Amino acid sequence: MKKFVFGALCALLVLSGCGSEExxxxxxxxxxxxxxxxxxxxxxxxxxxxxxxxxxxxxxxxxxxxxxxxxxxxxxxxxxxxxxxxxxxxxxxxxxxxxxxxxxxxPLGIYAMDPAGKTSISLDDVNEGDVIAVPNDATNEARALLLLEKYGIIKLKEGVGVKATKLDIVENPKNVDIQEIEASQLPRQLESVTFAVINGNYALDADIIDKVIVTEDKEDEAAxxxxxxxxxxxxxxxxxxxxxxxxxxxxxxxxxxxxxxxxxxxxxxx
Known part of the structure; x- marks a missing residue:
C-alpha cells in the first residue's frame, strides 16, 4: 500500500511539473x-x-x-x-x-519620394492639396499630427497633445489631404502619396531610411x-x-x- 501511495505521489509531482528541472x-x-x-x-x-x-x-x-x-x-x-x-x-x-x-x-518621420525615387529636400515642397498618409491607430496618428503641426503643415486644437485626432485640426492652410493607413503598410504607399509619416521600425524594415525628411526629436512630448x-x-x-x-x-x-x-x-x- 505504501509503495502505491508513494508511486501515485511521484506521478502527481511529475504531472504538476514539480519534478522538472528548474x-x-x-x-x-x-x-x-x-x-x-x-x-x-x-x-x-x-x-x-x-x-x-x-x-x-x-x-x-x-x-x-x-x-x-x-x-x-x-x-x-x-x-x-x-x-x-x-x-x-x-x-x-x-x-x-x-x-x-x-x-x-x-521616432516617427516624414518621408517622401519623388517620381525619380529621390528624397524630397524639405517640407517647403508641400503644395496645395498634397496627400499625406499617417498611421491609422490612435497612438501613432496623434504623434503624426503633432509632427505635422511642429513643421507648420497643420495646426491642432490647443492642448490635445498625444490624444490628437483629425477632428482636432483647426488650421490646414494648404488643404492637405490626410489619409489614415495601417502603420505597417505606409512604406508600401510611399510612392503613391506625396508624403507619409512612418514609424522608425517600419522604415528600417522597408529599407527606406534614406527617404526621411524630418523626425520627432528626443525632447518632443511623443518621444x-x-x-x-x-x-x-x-x-x-x-x-x-x-x-x-x-x-x-x-x-x-x-x-x-x-x-x-x-x-x-x-x-x-x-
Whole structure:
C-alpha cells in the first residue's frame, strides 16, 4: 500500500511539473520583437555574461502575445513596447506588469519620394492639396499630427497633445489631404502619396531610411511618452538580474551601438 501511495505521489509531482528541472537563477529569459529589440538584446549578451547572467532571447513575430507570455511566467522580462501600450494591456488583462526602464524610442518621420525615387529636400515642397498618409491607430496618428503641426503643415486644437485626432485640426492652410493607413503598410504607399509619416521600425524594415525628411526629436512630448521599455511582473521589479539588464541597455556603449546601427530610426532614451 505504501509503495502505491508513494508511486501515485511521484506521478502527481511529475504531472504538476514539480519534478522538472528548474531554470537556472542566473538565466534571464527576455521576449522581444526582432527589429530592433532582439537585435539590441543580442548586442548586450556578452556584457551580461561577463556579469554572470545568461541572456536567453525569445523572438516573437506577433507582438500581441509577448505580454501574455510574461504574465504567465514563461518570460522573465520583455522589451518591445511603450508604457502606454503596457498600461492598456494591464487594464484589459487585469494584470500588473510594470516598466523598469525606458531604453529607446523609435521616432516617427516624414518621408517622401519623388517620381525619380529621390528624397524630397524639405517640407517647403508641400503644395496645395498634397496627400499625406499617417498611421491609422490612435497612438501613432496623434504623434503624426503633432509632427505635422511642429513643421507648420497643420495646426491642432490647443492642448490635445498625444490624444490628437483629425477632428482636432483647426488650421490646414494648404488643404492637405490626410489619409489614415495601417502603420505597417505606409512604406508600401510611399510612392503613391506625396508624403507619409512612418514609424522608425517600419522604415528600417522597408529599407527606406534614406527617404526621411524630418523626425520627432528626443525632447518632443511623443518621444518621451512612447519610449520603448523593459517590462517585468510587479514582483520582479527589484530583481538584480533585471536591474543589470537595464543598466547595460542604458549604458554609453549600448547607446553608441544604437546610434551607429540604426541611423536615427532608433534613438536612445534620455
Amino acid at each position: 531554470k537556472d537563477e542566473n538565466t534571464l529569459v527576455v521576449g522581444a520583437t526582432t527589429a530592433p529589440h532582439a537585435q539590441i538584446l543580442k548586442f548586450v549578451q556578452d556584457d551580461l555574461e561577463a556579469e554572470g547572467i545568461q541572456l536567453e532571447i525569445k523572438e516573437f513575430t506577433d507582438y500581441t502575445k509577448i505580454n501574455a507570455a510574461l504574465d504567465e511566467g514563461s518570460l522573465d522580462a520583455n522589451y518591445f513596447q511603450h508604457e502606454v501600450y503596457l498600461n492598456g494591456y494591464n487594464e484589459d488583462a487585469g494584470s500588473d506588469l510594470v516598466s523598469v526602464g525606458a531604453i529607446h524610442y523609435e 518621451i511618452t512612447y519610449a520603448n521599455i523593459v517590462a517585468v511582473r510587479k514582483e520582479d521589479k527589484d530583481n538584480e538580474n533585471v536591474k543589470k539588464l537595464v543598466e547595460i541597455l542604458k549604458s554609453e556603449k549600448t547607446q553608441q551601438y544604437i546610434n551607429d546601427t540604426f541611423n536615427g530610426t532608433v534613438v536612445p532614451s534620455k
